[in-house]
Amino acid sequence: MRDAPRRHPLLPNLDEALVAKMLEKVGAGSVDELFSDIPQKVRLGRKLKIPEGAAEHEVRREVQSKLAQNMTPPNSLCFLGGGVWPHYVPAAVESITSRQEFYTAYTPYQAEVSQGMLQSLFEYQSLMCDLLGMEVCNSSLYDWASAAGEAVRMAGRVTGRRKALLAGNSGTQRRSVIGTYTEPMGMSLETVAYDKARGTLDMGDLRRKLSPDVACLYIENPNFFGGIEDAIEDVVGAAHESGALAVVGVDPISLSLLKEPGGYGSDIVVGEGQPLGIAMNFGGPHLGIFAVRDLKLARSMPGRLIGMTTAASDPSRRAFAMVLQAREQHIRREAAMSNVCTNQSLMALAAASYLSLLGKEGFRSLGEAVISNSHYAARRLGQVTGVVSPHFKGAYFKEFVVSYRKKKAETVYRQMAKKGVLAGYPVPREFGLGAEAGSYCVTEVHTPEDIERLASALEGAL
Amino acid sequence: MKRFRQAVWDEPLLKELSKPGRVGSTFPVDKRVRARIRDPLSLVPSSVRRESVNLPELSELQVLRHFNRLSQMNFSVELGMYPLGSCTMKYNPKVSEVVASSDGMKNAHPLQPTETVQGLLSVFYDLERSLSEITGMNRFSLSTAAGAQGELAGVLMIRKYLRDHRSARDEILVPDSAHGTNPASAAMAGFKVVKVPSDEDGQVKARTVGELCSDRTAGMMFTVPNTLGLFEGEVSEICEAVHQAGGLMYYDGANMNALLGRARPGDMGFDVVHLNLHKTFATPHGGGGPGAGPVGASKRLAEYLPVPVVSKGKDGYYLDNSLEHSIGPLKGFVGNSGVLLRAYVYIRLLGASGLADVSSLAVLAANYLWKSLDPEAFPASHGKELRRKHEAVVSVKSELPGAAMSVAKAVLDYGMHAPTVYFPLIVHEALMIEPTESEPVEMLDEYASALNEIYARMKDRTLGEAPRNASVGKVDEVKASHPLTLKTHW
Numbered sequence: 001m002r003d004a005p006r007r008h009p010l011l012p013n014l015d016e017a018l019v020a021k022m023l024e025k026v027g028a029g030s031v032d033e034l035f036s037d038i039p040q041k042v043r044l045g046r047k048l049k050i051p052e053g054a055a056e057h058e059v060r061r062e063v064q065s066k067l068a069q070n071m072t073p074p075n076s077l078c079f080l081g082g083g084v085w086p087h088y089v090p091a092a093v094e095s096i097t098s099r100q101e102f103y104t105a106y107t108p109y110q111a112e113v114s115q116g117m118l119q120s121l122f123e124y125q126s127l128m129c130d131l132l133g134m135e136v137c138n139s140s141l142y143d144w145a146s147a148a149g150e151a152v153r154m155a156g157r158v159t160g161r162r163k164a165l166l167a168g169n170s171g172t173q174r175r176s177v178i179g180t181y182t183e184p185m186g187m188s189l190e191t192v193a194y195d196k197a198r199g200t201l202d203m204g205d206l207r208r209k210l211s212p213d214v215a216c217l218y219i220e221n222p223n224f225f226g227g228i229e230d231a232i233e234d235v236v237g238a239a240h241e242s243g244a245l246a247v248v249g250v251d252p253i254s255l256s257l258l259k260e261p262g263g264y265g266s267d268i269v270v271g272e273g274q275p276l277g278i279a280m281n282f283g284g285p286h287l288g289i290f291a292v293r294d295l296k297l298a299r300s301m302p303g304r305l306i307g308m309t310t311a312a313s314d315p316s317r318r319a320f321a322m323v324l325q326a327r328e329q330h331i332r333r334e335a336a337m338s339n340v341c342t343n344q345s346l347m348a349l350a351a352a353s354y355l356s357l358l359g360k361e362g363f364r365s366l367g368e369a370v371i372s373n374s375h376y377a378a379r380r381l382g383q384v385t386g387v388v389s390p391h392f393k394g395a396y397f398k399e400f401v402v403s404y405r406k407k408k409a410e411t412v413y414r415q416m417a418k419k420g421v422l423a424g425y426p427v428p429r430e431f432g433l434g435a436e437a438g439s440y441c442v443t444e445v446h447t448p449e450d451i452e453r454l455a456s457a458l459e460g461a462l
Numbered sequence: 463m464k465r466f467r468q469a470v471w472d473e474p475l476l477k478e479l480s481k482p483g484r485v486g487s488t489f490p491v492d493k494r495v496r497a498r499i500r501d502p503l504s505l506v507p508s509s510v511r512r513e514s515v516n517l518p519e520l521s522e523l524q525v526l527r528h529f530n531r532l533s534q535m536n537f538s539v540e541l542g543m544y545p546l547g548s549c550t551m552k553y554n555p556k557v558s559e560v561v562a563s564s565d566g567m568k569n570a571h572p573l574q575p576t577e578t579v580q581g582l583l584s585v586f587y588d589l590e591r592s593l594s595e596i597t598g599m600n601r602f603s604l605s606t607a608a609g610a611q612g613e614l615a616g617v618l619m620i621r622k623y624l625r626d627h628r629s630a631r632d633e634i635l636v637p638d639s640a641h642g643t644n645p646a647s648a649a650m651a652g653f654k655v656v657k658v659p660s661d662e663d664g665q666v667k668a669r670t671v672g673e674l675c676s677d678r679t680a681g682m683m684f685t686v687p688n689t690l691g692l693f694e695g696e697v698s699e700i701c702e703a704v705h706q707a708g709g710l711m712y713y714d715g716a717n718m719n720a721l722l723g724r725a726r727p728g729d730m731g732f733d734v735v736h737l738n739l740h741k742t743f744a745t746p747h748g749g750g751g752p753g754a755g756p757v758g759a760s761k762r763l764a765e766y767l768p769v770p771v772v773s774k775g776k777d778g779y780y781l782d783n784s785l786e787h788s789i790g791p792l793k794g795f796v797g798n799s800g801v802l803l804r805a806y807v808y809i810r811l812l813g814a815s816g817l818a819d820v821s822s823l824a825v826l827a828a829n830y831l832w833k834s835l836d837p838e839a840f841p842a843s844h845g846k847e848l849r850r851k852h853e854a855v856v857s858v859k860s861e862l863p864g865a866a867m868s869v870a871k872a873v874l875d876y877g878m879h880a881p882t883v884y885f886p887l888i889v890h891e892a893l894m895i896e897p898t899e900s901e902p903v904e905m906l907d908e909y910a911s912a913l914n915e916i917y918a919r920m921k922d923r924t925l926g927e928a929p930r931n932a933s934v935g936k937v938d939e940v941k942a943s944h945p946l947t948l949k950t951h952w
Contacts, residue, residue: 008816010553010744012902013823022903026829031822034829034849035724037693042730048723050592053813056557063807067566069581071574080571083794090487092522098559100540101533106549107750108536109882111939112932113468113874116536117749120529123476126951130516136950140751142607145794153650173794180768180790184621184652221510230507257503259510272794282582283572283795284607285752295948304750308949309942311935313927318472319934321942323950329610329646330885334655339646342608342740346748353529356476357486359519369489371506372499379498395507414575422574444489 009056071420077450079377079423081226081399081441083144083171083272084280087253088445089354093277096353103346107304111321118320121306121345124352131255131355132269133262134291138303140344141288144272145174148218148249149181150290150302150338151268155216155245157337158300162187163213167201169194169223170249172428178218192217196432199227199392199401201235210242216267220249221258224431225439226374226399227392228258236265252276252289252351253443254397256367267293268301277354278347287347299327302338366444374398374442377451381440384455386462391437399441401427407462409438415461421454463915466877468933469534475952476528480518486525535933536749537879543905545831547853547882547894548641548689550719550741552824555811558745558804567803572795576780582799583779586772589806590756596817597715597735598728599758603767605797609716612736612755613647613683618789619734619759619766620681620710621651626787631709635674635682637666639690639886644683644714653680660888664690664844668699675707685714686730687721687851689886689894690844691828701731710734710763718742719898720825720851723818733760743805754801768792823899824852827906831897832856834910839917843889853896857889860920866891871936872916872928878909 006014013019019031028034035043054062072078078086097103101116108114108121121139128137141147152164164182166175168191179189193205201219210217217239221229229235236246248261250271255261261269273287274280292301307323310316329336358366378400381389386407390400402424404412409426416423424438431437442451491502503511520528537544544551561567570579590602606612617634624631634648637658645655656674660666671682682704686694694700701711713727715737722742727735739745740753747753759767765787773782781796812820832842832854840856858865870880870893882894893913897906919925929935941947 006819008812008819010555010811011816011819011823011899013827013899014819018903019823019826022826022830025833026826027833028829028849031826034822034825037695037849038721038725039695039698042698042725044723044725044729048814048817049595050809050814050817053811053816056555056811059807059810060557060561063561063585063803063810064564064566066581066585067561067564070566070570071578072565072569072571074565074569076578078569078571078574080573082573084572086569086571088489092486092526094563095526096529096533099530099533101536101538102749103746104539104554105536105749106544106546106551106747109546110537110870110874110880111937112871112929112934113535113537113879114749115933116532116534119473119475119532119535121750122950122952126475126477127517129951142611142752142798143794146607146611146792149792171794173791177791177793180618180792181650184618184650186652228507228510230509232510255512256515257506257512259512264510279568279800280571281568282570282579282799284793284798285748285800286794298950305950307942308952309938309947312938313935315938317934319937321937321939323939323943323948325943329642331642332646333642334645334649336642336646336649339610339614339643339650340608341610341641341643342738342747342751342753344607344748344752345750346746346752349529349749352476353525356518356520356528357522357525358488358517359480359485360515360517361519362485362487362489363515363517365491366489368502369491372491372495372502375499375502375505376495395505397506414577417575417578422571422578425573448492448494 076420076422077453079440079442079454080425082425082439084283085275085441085443086280086445087275087443089277089279090357092357093350093353097346097350102349115320118306120349120352122308122320124348125306127352127355128291131252132291133260134269135294136298137291138301138305140348141290141303141340142344143284143286143288144249144270145177147270147288147290148174149177151247151270152178152182152216152218153185154300155247156185156187159215161213161215164189164215165192165209165217167192167219169199169201169225170218170220171224172430198394199225200229200394206235206238210238210244212242214242214244216245216247218247222251222254222397225392225401226396228395228397230395233264240265253370256363257371273347273351276351278350285344285347287344287351300337303340303343369444370398373446377442380451380455381458384459398443399439401437401439403437404462408435412438412461416457419457419460421457423454467931470933471531473528473531476518477952479520479524482519484519484521486520486522542877543901543909544879545881545895545897546879547896548716550896550898552744552898553900554744554746555808558807561807562800562803567800580778583772585806586802587774587779589802590772592809593737593756594758596722597758598726599735600761601764602756602758603771604756604802605768605770605793606755606757607793607798608751608753609736609738609755610643610647611792612757613643614650615757615768615792616712616734616736617648617651619763622787622789623763623766624680631678631680633678634680638888639688640685641716664692666694666700668696668703671700672703675703679707679709681710681712683712683714685716687717690855691850691853692845692848693851697730716741717852720821722821724821728760733763739801739805744808745801745804752798752801754798770796820899827897827899827901828853831895831906831910836914836917853894855889855892855894858891858893866893868920869893869916872925873912874929875931876912878912
């Protein structure tokens with residue numbers, strides 16, 4: 001039997017005759033000859049030790065059956081938060097982001113044929129500016145944590161100061177990422193304590209730690225526990241008094257009910273755009289929000305920015321283009337504000353379509369559903385014996401901490417998972433709450449039946 | 463010339479389309495919840511309560527129409543050839559999208575117990591092993607979100623390694639042909655950038671590197687093949703020279719599409735590597751992201767990788783934060799997981815032989831396209847006698863400034879995307895063309911004849927203003943960034 005001719009769906013020129021034709025034009029005797037400039041000693045000279053490829057239907061089955069082993073909604077309940085939250089992604093958002101015109105394109109370097117992405121990103125920036133109450137929002141960074149890292153770097157750059165205060169009730173992972181990003185700048189980081197009863201920032205400790213060498217305060221609202229920082233205006237005011245910038249990290253869904261960060265004086269706002277129509281995706285791709293107070297600060301900000309302009313020959317024809325590129329690495333190289341190049345444009349498109357779909361009324365209804373469900377759940381869990389829920393006395397939005405009188409949070413968390421309930425992520429020990437506190441997140445996707453199942457799983461785990 | 467017209471919709475902004483009283487998606491509160499929580503607004507302290515949110519009001523159909531119309535004004539890989547040099551705009555297999563939209567991917571939470579996500583972790587573990595084998599590295603961290611973040615991780619690893627070995631070396635060598643992200647990443651990591659000149663053949667010479675090395679040299683960032691599309695013939699000697707001087711070698715994997723199954727950075731002597739999965743491993747570019755930029759290390763530097771890494775223990779796979787010397791995390795959670803999964807699917811579709819074919823055919827396509835161009839019009843800037851690798855860089859011959867831009871804008875009218883222009887910076891009027899293995903040879907012919915025709919029209923001055931067939935004529939980019947007219951939101 002003769003060998004089947006080599007064919008592959010992804011390789012249109014694999015056929016021997018085509019290769020021969022192409023080689024002729026190139027003036028080479030073989031494909032190997034095209035690689036003859038690679039010195040012998042660095043040539044691999046053997047096949048890669050990875051399995052041979054398989055046909056599409058085989059790969060699809062193989063990978064999908066691996067994924068089917070995961071315990072995920074709708075075959076389980078997820079009440080986890082901590083920076084990635086279970087929210088509903090409207091079908092219309094999925095429809096928009098799965099258009100190949102958007103997702104198979106790249107950065108809109110040729111503005112004339114890329115107006116679709118450019119306008120979408122401009123719309124994203126506009127919607128975010130309104131939501132955040134900020135003057136300028138870039139067209140995305142990788143995620144919340146890396147945006148926070150960039151923000152603290154920027155604060156150091158703008159103020160010339162080399163110390164940052166980090167709220168002790170902000171996400172530990174985000175604080176670690178800030179550390180990785182700022183270490184080379186010689187930035188020192190200091191933690192501001194939080195009020196152990198309310199879960200909110202300790203104003204006294206903040207005032208003690210603010211000094212003329214502080215570049216910024218990084219605070220999250222809602223904080224890691226889900227608590228609402230009701231004195232945020234005073235916090236920001238105190239930072240400003242000592243000449244520090246206020247960098248505020250947000251869950252954008254909370255801004256359906258909470259005052260916009262620009263409204264209380266934030267200088268830089270960062271946050272996680274994932275709840276705006278992006279699936280949890282096991283931690284990414286998500287959407288790093290990055291916005292600044294004014295145009296002056298914008299000149300020092302990282303990331304791409306889209307502007308509105310016109311056609312060159314027709315000033316009545318609206319058009320969009322990338323702007324202020326002189327901040328960026330492809331122009332400024334080592335003097336750039338950041339090295340960021342590929343960012344998360346498709347996720348910004350998701351957020352823009354999500355926000356416009358919900359709109360003024362839908363977004364408000366979402367906020368009310370979230371805060372109602374979370375309080376309904378927190379109270380229900382409070383009825384379970386051996387549980388204090390919510391643990392903190394302060395106001396909260398969609399996440400809350402629950403403490404257990406006798407059991408370790410780690411045990412409870414794993415026990416509940418066995419019942420198909422993913423909930424009660426153990427509060428990291430850095431917060432100093434002991435090992436008996438778990439974190440819960442309840443959103444619009446959770447029904448009273450789900451919450452009942454959560455309560456009984458918790459009961460069973462205690 | 464085939465006719466092409468991009469759609470034109472004078473599509474207003476969402477806010478201009480808005481009318482009070484409409485909504486595209488709502489979330490009513492459950493009756494039973496409402497009975498218990500009567501006034502949700504009272505749960506928000508008055509000091510931080512928001513009165514209203516200014517968002518547009520549109521129906522679901524209106525939102526879809528808006529974005530669908532915008533999508534028609536966006537050129538993409540599935541519409542036509544997109545040979546953007548250095549970006550590897552290859553075809554993104556549909557099956558990857560289907561698999562990535564499985565519940566087991568989309569709905570997985572990064573903080574759920576590892577025993578409940580073994581399927582996904584096993585995929586990441588296999589992906590990590592494959593990338594290590596493909597590059598000749600000891601281990602990869604999949605956590606970095608894009609190429610530039612991978613670069614930052616890599617230079618931070620070099621920095622930490624040297625600090626741990628009591629060295630305060632503070633200079634990183636970067637060739638003059640390098641991507642802008644290289645010097646930007648080095649600077650972010652606190653290094654001073656020392657530029658290494660390329661020779662007239664577009665090659666970095668070991669001797670030049672040796673002369674620039676000193677006891678301040680922390681390492682070198684090196685792209686192979688380089689941005690001129692040429693293999694760096696002295697790469698091993700350069701690695702040796704830098705190592706001898708006490709520095710470490712960083713491999714920028716942006717152009718790895720040329721070398722799959724042919725050569726591995728690990729065998730060349732590199733200590734740290736990043737890969738762009740959205741380039742070489744066919745994950746969609748998303749209109750400017752998301753990508754993924756995993757970073758790999760030799761044995762010597764493996765403990766310095768950013769956390770988490772995926773490990774396998776007696777109870778299965780887990781996310782490992784325990785690397786002794788890790789530079790720490792650079793991103794929240796695991797990485798751009800959805801992108802990692804797509805790259806894994808791609809590797810499974812091709813396998814060992816298929817990946818080698820990818821590079822063979824990508825290199826063949828670049829050389830073929832290059833040889834199809836009029837050599838008078840588009841002379842190679844460097845190394846005329848050398849074979850190209852994944853891409854070809856030519857210099858548009860013209861007395862008029864802006865010739866490369868004119869060619870780029872004109873080719874858009876043919877229904878094809880422009881090459882990368884004015885990069886690398888060391889090439890006058892540069893066009894950087896990377897066709898990839900995805901383009902059938904007929905498309906390569908079509909592209910070459912379009913460029914040749916454009917040059918002929920430029921020469922006899924009949925080219926005129928371009929583009930004329932795009933959604934909009936030439937965009938006023940000066941006005942866009944001018945302080946008096948700058949508008950970044952509406």
